[in-house]
Structure formats: C-alpha cells, structure tokens
Amino acid sequence: MPSWPKETKYITHPTTRVDGPAKVTGNARYSSDIQADGWLYGMILRSKWPAATITAINLAPALKVPGIKAAVLAPALENNSDNFIVRFYGQELAAVCGTTKDACLDALRAIEVTAQPKEAFVVNENEAMKDGAPEVWAGQSNVSPGRPREQGNVDQAFGECAAVIEGFYSTPVQIHNPMETHGNTISWTDDGVTAWASTQGIGGVRNSLAGALRLDHSKVRVITDYMGGGFGAKFNAGVEGVLAAKLSQAAKAPVRLMLTRFDQALAVGNRPSSFQTIKMGALADGTLHAFEGENYGTAGVGASADAGGGGGGADIPMPYLYKVANSRVTQSAVMLNAGASRAFRAPSHPPASFGMECAMDDLAVKLGMDPLEFRLKNDPNEVRQREYKIGAEKFGWKEKYQKPGSSPGVVKTGVGCAGAAWGAGGPSKNTHGEAQINPDGSVEIRMGVQDLGTGTRTVIAVVAAEMLGLKPEQITVKIGDTNYPPGPGSGGSTTCASISPTVYDICTKALQQLQTQTGVADASGDNWFAACKKLGVTPLVAHGDWIDGLSTKPAYGVQFAEVDVDTETGLVTVKRVVAVHDCGLMIDTLTLESQINGGIIMGMGYALYEERVMDDLSGVVLNPNFETYKMPGIVDVPEIEVVLLNMPERGVIGIGEPATVPTAGAIANAVANAIGARVGSLPITPAKILAALGKVPPVEKT
C-alpha cells in the first residue's frame, strides 16, 4: 500500500502559488484574453420574450453591417426557425461575429426576429404551482409530483415529543457570477477545432463540442491556461461554445465569444431556490425524534444538460446532517420560464444546511437548550463533534452565547453555529499524467486537468517537489490542454484528491525508471542532477495514474459566526467567523486557507445579499449585474479564523465545497440570537430584519 512521506518539506506547509506572478503581472492569458491571428468578436442574440414561438429570423441585415463576417442560427433553431418555442428570456436565437465589438452590437440590433409572444408565462415559484398557471412545457404540470420518503412512524412520534417547532425557511436562486464570464475563443480550420475555453472541465468541453459539431474527439483540442472562476457553471461547451465554433467555421477565422454579464445572469446556470416547511420535534432529553420536511424549489426550465454530471436539481438532503428516527420528506421541483440551473458549489447543501440548522436553533430555543449542546446531542458524526468542541473553545461560545434577544442596546450582538458535510466528491480514478525528466534535470509534469483558481498547478508542483526531492519552482506544470493525459473536470472538491495520488504515482515511477536507466539508487534530492545527466540526450517520460490509498472522502466542517444587528436600520454586520474543517492530508496550507476564506465569503453573500430577482411583467432577470446583484465586498468581509484539522492518515481531501455549506446557517442563527426573532428567508435583508422586529410590515412576495 502506498503511503505519503511522514516527514515533509512542502506538503502540509504553505507554498505560494506557482502561477501567482503570472496572475499579478497580467502575463496570465485567460480565455477572454486570447488574441488568435485574425480573431473576430462574437456575440449572441437572445430572446427578449420569456415565452414565445419564433416564426422567422432574418440574419441578412446583420451581414450588411460593416465589419460583420458571419451570422448563424442557434443550434436548436437550425431546422426549426419557423416554429421554435422559446421558454425563457435570454434563450439563444442566433449569433454574429465581426471585427469590432460595436459592429457586433449593431448587427444584433439589425437581425429581424418575427415571433408570437405568449402573454402567459411564469417566473415565480408560488405562481407556477397554482392551478391554471401558464405551462412552461405545454401539456405538462409545472410541478413534479412530490416523492414522500418515510421512515418510522412520524405521526405517532410527534405525539411523543416534549417540544415541536414548525418553521418555514426559504432560499433564493443564487447566480454563480464568476468574474470571467462563460465563453471561448474558437478556431475551426480543416485540421479541426481548437477552443480556448473558460472552463472547469476541458474534457467535458472537448466531448460536448465534438458531439455538437459531429467531429471526432481527436479533432477537437481544448486549451485552458487560465480561467476566471466557474463554481460549477462551466463544465461543458454550452450553446455559446457551439455558436463560437459555427461562427468560426462560417467566417473562416478564430472567434472570441465571451458572454456579457447580462447573458451570464440569464442563461448559464444558477443555484435552485428552496422553500422548506419543517416540522420537527425532540424528546425531553433533547433527542431529535420526529421530522417532517416538505421542500420545493426551481431549477428554471429544468436542470441543464450543461450541469456537468447533474447536481443542478431542486432536491435537497433533509434532515441534512442529523439522524431522526421518524422522518417524512417530500420534495418537488417547480418549472419556471427562467434559465436552467447548473451545479453550484456544493449543490443542494447550502440550502439544506440553512433550513435544518435554523430549525435546530428554533427547536433548541423551545427546549430551553443551548443550541450547541443540542447539536452535540444529535449530530452522529465524530469528526464534527470534535470540530464543534474545538471551535466553541476558540470562538468563546460559552462566554458569548446569551438567550435570544437579550443583547442590550440598539445594536444587538448574536452568535450562531452550523455544520457541514461533503461526501459527494472524492477522487476521480480517471486521472492520468506524465512527467518528462530532461537530461539537464528540469522536470515537466503534464496533466489534462485545469486550474479554476483553487491552485491545481501549485498542488501538482508541491507533490512532485516532495516526491522528487526538488523545490516546487523547479517543477514546470503543464495543464489545461486536452493533448495531455486526461483528467477529471474540477468539480465536487475532487481535484486535489484526484491529482495528488496521480502525481505521487508519476513521480514514483519516474524515480524507478531513472534508477533502471542510470543505475543511481536514489535519484531524488541531492543526486537528482547527476542522475539526470546520465540520461544522455534522451529525456525520460514516466506515466502515472490515480492510485488508491492516498486520498479519501468525505469532509466535515463547522462554523461559528458573531454578528451585530442594528435594530433601527436592520443592517447586519458579520464581525467574526471561526471555521473548523478537517482536511485530511493538507497539501498546501496557504491555498487551503484561501479556499476556506472563499467558501465563507460566498456563504455570507448567500446569507445576506444575493438573490436573483425576476420581473413578473417581462420575465427578465432584473438584477443581472453587480450594482444590483449584491455580493460581499471587501468592506463586508469579517474577521475569519480558520482551524485546520490535520489528519494525514486519511489522505488528501478536497475542501472547496464544505467550506461554503454552513456559513449561511451560522449567520442566520446569529441574527436570530441577536434580535430574538427568526428571519427564515434568505437573503436576510434590512427590510426582513425590521419586519421580524415588527417595525415595518413584512415584504410580501406575490
């Protein structure tokens, strides 16, 4: 059985990003920076109707705009442009490419679209569920039938409880908003297609492009040197990728088609909403005994084919982390005339955590128990039990926790906590790579994975340096190209656990081959250059694969939050977050800390600011840009203290998703603890705080 070295020089230490200098100097070329020879801009024409039948599209006027080189129909309309049904505002209709951005804008305006708009459409979950609601898919109910799952005897169990709460907890549709929008630069020549894609899965883009363009996989090459974030929304080529390829074919030139921020909000994914009705009861000793949960949410027109392995649906795990002997759970999904969901960082977990952790606190209050004690009583997981104890100590829970609403003054302080699990990830066995060891001692590791900002390059360099006895900066890491040995898409916190054992295997084999070829018994470290020199003129290439025993899943975590709530303005300030996460064997503690910070800050946005707002009258996303879709800014960011549980014997674990799961629940509980009233609806805006305090009427969502 392979095992990681016990004494390490780089693993479990902080290492600065190997591509940091490229990123801070502007040398890193992102997909949107690619300037292929003779490149053209591409832009997409989208439906401005949420529901309509397109009866004709005339692209000819666009071609007359100076500078325009090609115009094509969206794939779904190619044989169908006289009878195409639009189901959401923003659905792709056509695309143009030209020599300037402004020419493309002019051309989009010139395209003539004839349509029969439908007056009836629906963009609101509660409206969509009503009898007689406009059907998103004709002849089909907007609501999937609920699937009750029951264990034990729920109805009887509630009668046995000492305390029962009933609560309603809801979460909005959240938009991924990576800083670089979706898109590609694509060149289609006689030799095939080259796509510089902003993606978290070069293999997925290659396969989906090849499928859509009816090309052999071997005729499509995908390159992603640098990409500006994905968070689950960028696995496959998408309509925008296929359109860029078709434009390139038609114009006989490379086309850069990056979505606008508006496009991004309309059509390329989001986190489904949730509306959770929870009834939960506990016995007098605080043991959870009965649970009944009903949830519905929307994935828009349906979970998208571009979701990248699913995870974009509206189901959430209930009762999440806790074992309840008697439980009944019913889930249903609601269709809307709105863009489809896609996987979004820890799909379905943040809403599940929020609902259940709020219910936990509400029931603890009713029982007269400390919410932390209540969790320790009912959380079956040993790792989280330890994490709660460590976190409580560091946070000062005992000193800080007061009865809800007992904080004096206008600005009230409150504390809350919540837990997370992420078990869906785990390593991908389909990870391969190779090392080229050159006679001058330089090392190149080549793997068909990509770095979506988590530090993939750096992890590869650190592991290789450790195994070969070199420094990380001596390792040249080549990734983000389908010409390299294949690896998995970066999603589900799987990348680190997939690549680390693979690099281990590559390096072990490289050392073995080096020994065979040169006779040097241990070529690592001090002997490295002398051994490599003995290779003569031919570099050595060693292949490696993912191997078992060096990585694992799942990951657990808990977070504690302290907030100030101004009871006159309703403003919430998150002062401090203590996050305790188990990370197995930590490869790079510096980038790991960044991942956890990032998860918390994104979770904070979910808790307090973020919500896609749809317009009932036009069906458009009303807040498609950052001045209206609010995300945490640097001023909002609290003091974050991260505690990393070092458990090297478990092997490597990914941390991207668990870090964002419990934040919203912890903040929501801290707010409830501060003001003595529950705001059960995210985002927790000042208006909702003031309504919960009875100072303003509640905001009615129609």
Place this chain on the structure above:
Amino acid sequence: MKKPEPEKFGAHSRRTFLKSLGTVAATAATAQVQSVAAELEQANAEKVIGPGAVPVTLNVNGQTLKFMLEPRVTLLDALRNYHDLTGPKEGCDRASCGACTVLMDGLPIYSCQKLAIEAQGHKITTVEGLVQGGKMSNVQQAFVERDALMCGYCTPGFVMSVTALLNFNPHPTADEVKHACSGNICRCGTQPHIIQAALQVAGVKVENKTEVINA
C-alpha cells in the same frame, strides 16, 4: 475634411460644450432659444468626430501607442483588443466590478468607463506597467506571498487599487485598505488576503490567524 487633432480634442470639445451651456444659462429667454440651438448645432458640427475611426494616441506604461479607433471605443477595449495589454480585465463593462482598474495620472479609474479619446494626454498605467526591469512591484510581490489571488481575474484591478492607495498613503489602516478596494469585486473570496498583502507592503506586521491542530 479637416482631420481633428486627437491629442487635444477631448478637452477642447468639453470646454466648448460647457461654454455653450453657459451661453444658454445666461440668455435663456424663449426668443433666443432657437438661435442658441442653431449656434450649438453649428459649433457641434465643426467638432464632430466619428462615427468612423479616428487617430488616437495614448501614453501607456511610459510608451506612446497609436491607434485608429471609433470614438465610442473605451480605454479598456483599446488596451485589451486593439493592443495586447490584457492585464486589465472585463468583468462587467459598466463600472461595477473594478477588474478593469488602471491608473490615470496615478489615480485609479475604471477603464471601461473612459473613452480612449478621453484618455489622451494622460499617463495610463496598467498592471503590466508595474513590473520594472523584470521585477514585480512590492504590491505584486506581496499579493503572491499572501496568496491574495485565486482565479486571478479580479487581481489586476485590486493590485492597481492597492498601488494607488499606497502611493498616496504609504501607511494605511486596514479600514483605509478596505475603502480603497471597495470598488473592486472578487468572487473567489480573496479579500482577507488582499488586506494582509496591502498592510504587509505598508510595513505592518500581519499575523495569520489560521491554526493547524494535529488530530
């Protein structure tokens, strides 16, 4: 047709326009409105450039760059797409994310909100221009050391905002760093490390609160 002088055009045009406005305000009697309008029209007709491409000269990172640009082309578009300075990024194209931040005469501006013709006659610095003699600036170095970047797409904007702050205020507090960067958005969540990086350059000893517990 007489070609406009790009270097002077932006400022000259605005002054003329403001002067005309002054005239309007001073003589806003109804009877005179028509003649003022005619005067404005005539004044504008003389100064109109575009919609076709016009010569534009920019001073970027100490170099003189010459372009032929439609007047509606932004500074960001000019730098990224009519030249190869792709350090400044496009995140929103409407002054709400800050990824396109560059320095104009030392002050941070959103280059997506500045027309290239307006940027003439000013000293523009992009993130590429902070590297001197192959060496990263202190701010760039600190961003790497503190891991104040993840995907890195917003990073050039933050680097420029922090650089501008430290040029004017070499010893800022954490709150001043936050204020200086409040026009920049990061989705990965690098903000805590950005504050650390800025304070490190300012000579403040920044302690890391992360704790590793051996289980």
